[in-house]
Amino acid sequence: MNNKDKNRPDFIKETSSDDDQNTSESVDSAASSKAEPEIELTEEEKLRFKVSEMNDKFLRLYAEFDNFKKRTSTERYDLIKTAGKDIIVSLLPVLDDFDRALQVMQKTTDLDAIKEGVELVKNKLNKTFEQRGLKEMECLGNDFNSDFEEAVTSIPAADEMKGKVVEVLEKGYLLNDKVIRYAKVIVGN
Secondary structure (H helix, E strand, O other): OOHHHHHOOOOOOOOEEEEEEHHHHHHHHHHHHHOOOOOOOOHHHHHHHHHHHHHHHHHHHHHHHHHHHHHHHHHHHHHHHHOOOHHHHHHHHHHHHHHHHHHHHHHHHHHHHHHHHHHHHHHHHHHHHHHHEEOOOOOOOOOOOOOOEEEEEEOOOOHHHHEEEEEEEEEEEEEEEEEEEEEEEEEEO
């Protein structure tokens, strides 16, 4: 090995011969023998140090979990507070249409035009609800189903209407295929 190679750090030296490897091994063993002796800790000190480390980890984990709880609680509160925002925003045009209909009702005496306007507003409201997943239950003439309907009373009916819904007193609704209001019906017997 030449003088130039001796001055280079170990990670730059190329290991091209066995002599270079032997030299670096002897340098490593000499460095390790010159290292300062480690201070020996007693078992009690080692355990205290370990307990201190575990306590620190516990406190950090507890603080992190506490922050997580606070953050999720705040997010949940904000979500609940603004949960109805989307539906309300989608209903605002319907509310505007009702205001316009009321203004027209005060100025006109044409009953057919008023009826037509109210029907248009109702259709717009139904369309808005359908876009949000609301469906009206079709009960009339179908077999009575206690999963979707609530029988208020039963009346005598023809043979073909026995056990079927004869009249709907209050419509039932499904929201994304889940019952949110049962239909109140009269059943034939």
